[in-house]
Amino acid sequence: MRKTVIAGNWKMNKTASEAAALIEDIKKNLNAEEKAEVIVCVPFTDIAAAVEHTKGSVIKVGAQNVHFAPSGAFTGEISASMLVEAGVEYVIIGHSERRQYFGETDQTVNQRLTAALAGGLKVIVCVGESLDEREDGVTSEIIVRQTKIALKGVSAEDMKKIIIAYEPVWAIGTGKTATSEQADEACGTIRAAVASLYGSEIAEATVIQYGGSMNAGNAKELLACENIDGGLIGGASLKAPDFATIIHSC
Numbered sequence: 461m462r463k464t465v466i467a468g469n470w471k472m473n474k475t476a477s478e479a480a481a482l483i484e485d486i487k488k489n490l491n492a493e494e495k496a497e498v499i500v501c502v503p504f505t506d507i508a509a510a511v512e513h514t515k516g517s518v519i520k521v522g523a524q525n526v527h528f529a530p531s532g533a534f535t536g537e538i539s540a541s542m543l544v545e546a547g548v549e550y551v552i553i554g555h556s557e558r559r560q561y562f563g564e565t566d567q568t569v570n571q572r573l574t575a576a577l578a579g580g581l582k583v584i585v586c587v588g589e590s591l592d593e594r595e596d597g598v599t600s601e602i603i604v605r606q607t608k609i610a611l612k613g614v615s616a617e618d619m620k621k622i623i624i625a626y627e628p629v630w631a632i633g634t635g636k637t638a639t640s641e642q643a644d645e646a647c648g649t650i651r652a653a654v655a656s657l658y659g660s661e662i663a664e665a666t667v668i669q670y671g672g673s674m675n676a677g678n679a680k681e682l683l684a685c686e687n688i689d690g691g692l693i694g695g696a697s698l699k700a701p702d703f704a705t706i707i708h709s710c
């Protein structure tokens with residue numbers, strides 16, 4: 461049985477004091493024990509507040525990016541050891557917004573991912589096709605390529621620390637959700653790609669999330685799909701009652 465993992469991707473939203481308030485609000489909406497694993501991936505400047513306010517709760521803290529070098533002359537970047545010492549457990553890598561606006565490539569995704577693992581972080585790695593790619597009928601090829609390159613050099617043992625998020629670019633922040641059939645099919649394709657690399661036992665144990673306009677209204681149907689083991693949620697994770705509803709849809 462795979463666990464269900466619901467992660468909020470706050471993107472560039474919330475100051476530290478706003479983060480504290482939102483986490484308090486989320487906690488009020490959650491039970492002492494939840495079936496799903498719950499993560500909030502916050503901006504770097506919110507990490508200290510998030511760690512403090514999630515203490516003793518079921519909520520874990522994630523970051524939204526990490527550099528591939530352990531230290532050095534990389535102005536503006538943050539290393540895995542910095543995140544770990546700050547109390548971060550997870551990091552999102554390869555989000556389409558980073559691929560689109562910040563020059564992230566399959567190769568740098570792989571570099572960041574292996575550095576994150578080496579530094580002691582767990583990873584949520586994002587893959588997903590653009591609208592053009594879907595319309596051109598190459599969705600499977602794109603997500604298999606992104607998955608395989610992202611995982612290059614990752615040991616079978618380390619696959620336990622990896623969550624893969626299928627996020628069709630055309631569904632992110634657009635209010636356009638993939639149908640549950642589309643999302644389940646793509647997550648199944650990713651699972652098959654993991655099986656081709658690591659065998660079916662590891663593929664069956666790998667958590668694969670769907671992300672892209674998941675909300676309180678559509679979460680239940682998406683999360684009921686065989687191959688969808690959770691969600692990476694942007695907009696709806698900024699509203700505590702909606703985020704809690706998604707968590708309780710598992």
Ligand code: PGA
Nearest residue numbers: 632633672673693694695
């Ligand atoms: P969205 O974002 O839920 O606002 O579409 C999801 C994501 O980008 O991770």
